[in-house]
Amino acid sequence: MNKSSQPLSVVLAGGGTAGHIEPALAVAEALRKARPDIRVTALGTERGLETRIVPERGVDLSLIPAVPVPRKLNRDLLTFPFRLIGALRQTRRTLKDLDADVVIGFGGYVSGPAYLAAKSAKIPTVVHEANARTGMANRLGAALGARVLAAVPGSGLKDAEVVGIPVRGxxxxxxxxxxxxxxxxxxxxxxxxxxxxxxxxxxxxxxxxxxxxxxxxxxxxxxxxxxxxxxxxxxxxxxxxxxxxxxxxxxxxxxxxxxxxxxxxxxxxxxxxxxxxxxxxxxxxxxxxxxxxxxxxxxxxxxxxxxxxxxxxxxxxxxxxxxxxxxxxxxxxxxxxxxxxxxxxxAGHRDAADRIAQVVIETATTH
Structure with a gap:
């Protein structure tokens, strides 16, 4: 079967906290509404809320290693590069197994490895920044060439399209x-x-x-x-x-x-x-x-x-x-x-989830 005849495979990266998980799940809902045959998989780690919330909402979950960036000069900082390399290898294998067409990240420690792995595998990416000030992971995604979306103006991401925050139906x-x-x-x-x-x-x-x-x-x-x-x-x-x-x-x-x-x-x-x-x-x-x-x-x-x-x-x-x-x-x-x-x-953007889903599908199909 040709890849063009298969359903799109979308990977969501936004685990850790509800502030990252809920926007991702709202977009998953909108993607399925737009393309009923679409395959949606969320990336997460064993320590995040996603292990409970994502399956409850009917979305497949694939686990990758958690690699938070150390904030202090200690042993964790010294071993960080080796742990990151291991996480990137596993994340890239996961993206390959899922036959991912596009990765969309919502920030947090799951997104960083996802952006790097997608870049190395030449998989297009989309970044959505929900906060008024952009976090480290989404700055990385933008720097790697992702298409950039933001909830509000002035998030710090250059050329970001302001779409609001996706909310579940x-x-x-x-x-x-x-x-x-x-x-x-x-x-x-x-x-x-x-x-x-x-x-x-x-x-x-x-x-x-x-x-x-x-x-x-x-x-x-x-x-x-x-x-x-x-x-x-x-x-x-x-x-x-x-x-x-x-x-x-x-x-x-x-x-x-x-x-x-x-x-x-x-x-x-x-x-x-x-x-x-x-x-x-x-x-x-x-x-x-x-x-x-x-x-x-x-x-x-x-x-x-x-x-x-x-x-x-x-x-x-x-x-x-x-x-x-x-x-x-x-x-x-x-x-x-x-x-x-x-x-x-x-005051909000009620169409945010639908607009983000549209961007994700466009990015996957035009890459």
């Missing part, structure tokens, strides 16, 4: 109003009270947990319900107030679609994927960027905030009083809440 098409009653019942929330969803990501965030639990009585007195995902390694104890809407605290939320349908507003970090998913659902948010790193989390939220879809509160300024001042007036004003939600929904 289940959230883009989420009918929050239709699911509201079911979602509230699922979590044991008040069916009618204004409701705040709080999440610090899968690991939780101590500053967010402390602020919202500290404001629990104030929120209860204001007639506001809370769904608080505090992280699997943390604990939160909040006393229920008689006659007030429920404060529901859970370590983790598996049904984020129902959580978003149940919510009227969100308090969260501002990772690129978090901002994209929340705004795509038309939910206003209080974004609390991580207080360390290169400041990219604030930049991720800035376009939505500037459009009127939320506010940014620095981590150092978040306390129960500030939380109450930001959340209560908006949740108790239906008109302002609706306007903020509409602004959030209009």
């Amino acid at each position: 289940a959230l883009l098409d989420l009918d929050r109003a239709a699911l509201r009653a079911e979602a509230r019942a699922f979590f044991g929330l008040d069916p009618d009270a204004p409701t705040l969803l709080v999440t610090g990501g899968s690991q939780g965030a101590a500053s967010i947990n402390d602020a919202v639990s500290g404001a629990a009585r104030t929120l209860a007195d204001a007639g506001i319900g809370v769904l608080h995902a505090y992280g699997r390694k943390n604990s939160v104890q909040v006393d229920q107030v008689d006659g007030a809407p429920a404060y529901v605290a859970v370590p983790y939320i598996d049904r984020m679609d129902l959580a978003l349908a149940a919510a009227d507003m969100v308090l969260c970090r501002s990772g690129a994927m978090t901002v994209a998913e929340i705004s795509s659902c038309g939910l206003p948010a209080v974004y609390v960027p991580l207080p360390h790193g290169n400041g990219e989390q604030e930049l991720n939220a800035r376009p939505v905030v500037d459009a009127g879809g939320g506010v940014i509160v620095p981590d150092a300024e978040l306390d129960p009083g500030r939380l109450a001042r930001e959340v209560i007036p908006l949740l108790r004003d239906r008109d302002r809440l609706a306007a903020a939600g509409e602004a959030a929904g209009l």
